[in-house]
Amino acid sequence: xxxxxxxxxxxxxxxxxxxxxxxxxxxxxxxxxxxxxxxxxxxxxxxxxxxxxxxxxxxxxxxxxxxxxxxxxxxxxxxxxxxxxxxxxxxxxxxxxxxxxxxxxxxxxxxxxxxxxxxxxxxxxxxxxxxxxxxxxxxxxxxxxxxxxxxxxxxxxxxxxxxxxxxxxxxxxxxxxxxxxxxxxxxxxxxxxxxxxxxxxxxxxxxxxxxxxxxxxxxxxxxxxx
Amino acid sequence: xxxxxxxxxxxxxxxxxxxxxxxxxxxxxxxxxxxxxxxxxxxxxxxxxxxxxxxxxxxxxxxxxxxxxxxxxxxxxxxxxxxxxxxxxxxxxxxxxxxxxxxxxxxxxxxxxxxxxxxxxxxxxxxxxxxxxxxxxxxxxxxxxxxxxxxxxxxxxxxxxxxxxxxxxxxxxxxxxxxxxxxxxxxxxxxxxxxxxxxxxxxxxxxxxxxxxxxxxxxxxxxxxx
Amino acid sequence: xxxxxxxxxxxxxxxxxxxxxxxxxxxxxxxxxxxxxxxxxxxxxxxxxxxxxxxxxxxxxxxxxxxxxxxxxxxxxxxxxxxxxxxxxxxxxxxxxxxxxxxxxxxxxxxxxxxxxxxxxxxxxxxxxxxxxxxxxxxxxxxxxxxxxxxxxxxxxxxxxxxxxxxxxxxxxxxxxxxxxxxxxxxxxxxxxxxxxxxxxxxxxxxxxxxxxxxxxx
Amino acid sequence: xxxxxxxxxxxxxxxxxxxxxxxxxxxxxxxxxxxxxxxxxxxxxxxxxxxxxxxxxxxxxxxxxxxxxxxxxxxxxxxxxxxxxxxxxxxxxxxxxxxxxxxxxxxxxxxxxxxxxxxxxxxxxxxxxxxxxxxxxxxxxxxxxxxxxxxxxxxxxxxxxxxxxxxxxxxxxxxxxxxxxxxxxxxxxxxxxxxxxxxxxxxxxxxxxxxxxxxxxx
Numbered sequence: 001x002x003x004x005x006x007x008x009x010x011x012x013x014x015x016x017x018x019x020x021x022x023x024x025x026x027x028x029x030x031x032x033x034x035x036x037x038x039x040x041x042x043x044x045x046x047x048x049x050x051x052x053x054x055x056x057x058x059x060x061x062x063x064x065x066x067x068x069x070x071x072x073x074x075x076x077x078x079x080x081x082x083x084x085x086x087x088x089x090x091x092x093x094x095x096x097x098x099x100x101x102x103x104x105x106x107x108x109x110x111x112x113x114x115x116x117x118x119x120x121x122x123x124x125x126x127x128x129x130x131x132x133x134x135x136x137x138x139x140x141x142x143x144x145x146x147x148x149x150x151x152x153x154x155x156x157x158x159x160x161x162x163x164x165x166x167x168x169x170x171x172x173x174x175x176x177x178x179x180x181x182x183x184x185x186x187x188x189x190x191x192x193x194x195x196x197x198x199x200x201x202x203x204x205x206x207x208x209x210x211x212x213x214x215x216x217x218x219x220x221x222x223x224x225x226x
Numbered sequence: 227x228x229x230x231x232x233x234x235x236x237x238x239x240x241x242x243x244x245x246x247x248x249x250x251x252x253x254x255x256x257x258x259x260x261x262x263x264x265x266x267x268x269x270x271x272x273x274x275x276x277x278x279x280x281x282x283x284x285x286x287x288x289x290x291x292x293x294x295x296x297x298x299x300x301x302x303x304x305x306x307x308x309x310x311x312x313x314x315x316x317x318x319x320x321x322x323x324x325x326x327x328x329x330x331x332x333x334x335x336x337x338x339x340x341x342x343x344x345x346x347x348x349x350x351x352x353x354x355x356x357x358x359x360x361x362x363x364x365x366x367x368x369x370x371x372x373x374x375x376x377x378x379x380x381x382x383x384x385x386x387x388x389x390x391x392x393x394x395x396x397x398x399x400x401x402x403x404x405x406x407x408x409x410x411x412x413x414x415x416x417x418x419x420x421x422x423x424x425x426x427x428x429x430x431x432x433x434x435x436x437x438x439x440x441x442x443x444x445x446x447x448x449x450x451x452x
Numbered sequence: 453x454x455x456x457x458x459x460x461x462x463x464x465x466x467x468x469x470x471x472x473x474x475x476x477x478x479x480x481x482x483x484x485x486x487x488x489x490x491x492x493x494x495x496x497x498x499x500x501x502x503x504x505x506x507x508x509x510x511x512x513x514x515x516x517x518x519x520x521x522x523x524x525x526x527x528x529x530x531x532x533x534x535x536x537x538x539x540x541x542x543x544x545x546x547x548x549x550x551x552x553x554x555x556x557x558x559x560x561x562x563x564x565x566x567x568x569x570x571x572x573x574x575x576x577x578x579x580x581x582x583x584x585x586x587x588x589x590x591x592x593x594x595x596x597x598x599x600x601x602x603x604x605x606x607x608x609x610x611x612x613x614x615x616x617x618x619x620x621x622x623x624x625x626x627x628x629x630x631x632x633x634x635x636x637x638x639x640x641x642x643x644x645x646x647x648x649x650x651x652x653x654x655x656x657x658x659x660x661x662x663x664x665x666x667x668x669x670x
Numbered sequence: 671x672x673x674x675x676x677x678x679x680x681x682x683x684x685x686x687x688x689x690x691x692x693x694x695x696x697x698x699x700x701x702x703x704x705x706x707x708x709x710x711x712x713x714x715x716x717x718x719x720x721x722x723x724x725x726x727x728x729x730x731x732x733x734x735x736x737x738x739x740x741x742x743x744x745x746x747x748x749x750x751x752x753x754x755x756x757x758x759x760x761x762x763x764x765x766x767x768x769x770x771x772x773x774x775x776x777x778x779x780x781x782x783x784x785x786x787x788x789x790x791x792x793x794x795x796x797x798x799x800x801x802x803x804x805x806x807x808x809x810x811x812x813x814x815x816x817x818x819x820x821x822x823x824x825x826x827x828x829x830x831x832x833x834x835x836x837x838x839x840x841x842x843x844x845x846x847x848x849x850x851x852x853x854x855x856x857x858x859x860x861x862x863x864x865x866x867x868x869x870x871x872x873x874x875x876x877x878x879x880x881x882x883x884x885x886x887x888x
Contacts, residue, residue, distance in 0.1 A: 197535045328546065
């Protein structure tokens with residue numbers, strides 16, 4: 001059952017050193033900045049972070065990396081014009097990188113939530129990102145075996161929650177939220193609004209409450225929502 | 227691009243002998259009865275049908291089987307109190323059965339639409355339905371290799387379509403529709419209502435128009451909708 | 453130990469299962485007998501019911517004007533929708549089950565083995581048309597799989613057995629077995645008897661060909 | 671054959687790609703140069719744009735009050751929503767791509783080989799931080815993968831090559847290559863030159879270390 005908690009600090013309580021944490025978002029869209037801030041405040045170290053990127057600018061995931069809390073990043077696209085904190089730690093040998101094609105990243109996360117141990121996909125065949133991996137021909141195409149990717153905790157930004165933990169997202173900020181929510185042992189979601197049970201049409205629920213452990217309403221930052 | 231056609235006959239045109247046809251529905255909920263009627267009318271024979279069941283009562287899929295059009299059924303639950311047409315053909319050796327656990331059936335259909343050649347799942351391990359299949363231990367569990375299941379055509383019943391082919395469903399009649407729509411070379415959907423583009427909130431589209439080839443509006447049967 | 457009250461009927465078994473479902477659980481009740489467990493869940497149980505044909509928050513059976521052909525359960529019986537419900541497609545629904553997100557699944561059985569193997573889908577009789585549905589997924593998918601069954605067949609043969617003779621549904625998946633004569637927990641240490649209904653531990657031991665541990669005083 | 675007009679610029683390449691996209695296609699335009707193809711799609715092209723971060727029906731770049739931080743494209747640039755759009759999560763979005771549902775994908779490249787191998791994600795230079803994003807999925811996922819690039823590097827080295835020396839993105843995936851000097855089709859029979867821009871077939875042959883077939887009269 002879902003706990004609706006009052007503060008981001010309560011929402012991230014118990015995330016310990018060495019945890020694997022999935023962080024929703026694609027760049028800034030859907031990034032749970034306030035939960036990450038609370039995670040920094042909470043002091044956890046040696047984290048493995050699963051995200052599409054490795055931090056942009058100085059906020060959120062970038063700040064977590066800057067503070068030296070991240071041992072390893074599993075992502076598809078670390079290097080960007082504003083990934084300076086990751087770049088610095090990576091070049092200094094202070095952070096490990098597992099680079100995963102974006103579709104494999106999404107599918108591996110989905111597999112973890114869906115009880116699929118591993119799957120064959122054409123993506124990556126013949127490239128350095130498939131080196132050492134099992135390959136077989138299926139349906140006339142060479143396919144690479146990829147394994148499910150799960151986490152201890154998922155931190156997700158969504159739009160509306162009802163008091164049963166049912167969740168909706170907003171536009172392309174949906175991105176990794178629904179699959180990460182299903183792939184983590186504990187799922188923590190920050191939302192813009194909490195409504196009573198019955199406040200979301202059952203046809204339009206994107207993440208059912210079964211996947212959600214804690215919800216916290218976060219007041220949108222100035223300029224972060226319209 | 228989607229074609230909005232006027233009749234069920236046009237919607238199923240071109241389905242030839244020997245085709246593999248996915249048919250949506252779980253029992254009667256979501257069963258595209260009018261499309262199946264048109265398929266019977268169209269005369270195609272030697273069909274392979276993918277559905278959860280093997281026909282209930284005398285309508286829809288049951289009628290298709292009664293008419294001797296079906297060479298093989300791939301399903302999870304053929305035997306029911308009202309599956310008499312299938313039972314008769316099966317006992318007479320006139321129809322082949324591939325029995326698939328329901329979750330494997332759904333996941334294999336999803337895999338076909340998602341470009342996954344095969345996947346490992348614990349379901350079925352140690353049972354007669356996994357005999358002869360590849361098994362390996364992943365994450366401490368014995369898992370069975372299952373292959374994607376695709377089709378030439380999917381016949382689906384949904385609720386509303388817009389003129390771009392975006393689709394919504396109604397309650398538990400959603401069932402296999404979205405995954406079958408993505409797993410077939412040609413997807414044909416019968417709906418209760420067609421609305422202009424923009425008539426479905428982009429957040430609430432369940433099957434995007436990219437998966438849909440033909441849409442036909444069917445007047446609900448007396449008592450079949452409320 | 454001596455006999456302890458009377459054997460319980462189906463209703464009693466359903467009540468026993470319901471009493472063991474933790475508050476706030478997400479639960480799938482198998483077709484047939486297990487469906488009756490819902491009648492014994494208190495209004496404040498916080499239990500959310502899953503039906504594998506694509507819904508969480510399933511309500512009681514629908515009657516009269518409530519009947520909607522688009523809203524049925526896994527047994528294809530019209531049901532109702534509770535506030536806070538959600539709908540999803542079949543792959544998402546089985547992902548929910550197979551991904552281990554349900555807390556409890558309750559199933560009927562032909563046989564359960566001492567190791568927790570389940571046989572509940574196929575009699576294996578020649579000429580029988582097999583149908584598996586979601587049984588193999590359900591048996592493995594929930595965090596805890598409970599079985600409800602009479603302990604003996606109509607012919608008096610035990611259904612809790614050293615090894616299943618019927619075709620298996622899944623291996624080592626059953627955690628608890630609720631029967632008319634006793635409730636069992638299948639643990640790494642062996643089969644524990646948790647409750648007795650109208651029989652003694654000694655009589656139960658004599659009845660079954662499975663080593664039993666007495667945990668009734670637990 | 672003699673020289674045919676002038677070399678085309680980036681704008682001309684984008685127009686050439688746009689002209690070859692069939693009416694009603696579902697298309698993904700890669701980050702950077704390929705994005706500009708959208709400027710050349712006619713209003714009645716019937717083309718629907720996919721962005722892999724979870725949207726079909728993407729509109730032009732957003733400006734001023736239209737900017738919404740929750741609505742961005744794969745290049746993380748604010749965009750707009752067209753009527754008939756839909757949103758979906760990342761696994762569904764890549765399933766759409768990887769399942770072969772997109773008609774055309776347009777990508778930039780460091781190199782394309784005569785067999786259609788693509789290198790567009792990593793220079794392989796020591797010290798470079800690799801980043802792959804959706805490149806490997808896009809290259810394989812669409813029914814047709816088109817590449818847009820200058821034919822030569824700044825140093826004058828051909829980018830259409832017998833074998834890629836840069837790390838591969840995917841094997842045998844590119845169907846057409848649009849460059850400033852020529853347009854190529856990579857076919858089972860070899861590399862066909864479909865159009866020439868300010869160069870002759872003979873000069874192009876001399877420039878490239880790849881066997882070429884003259885299909886300009888096609």
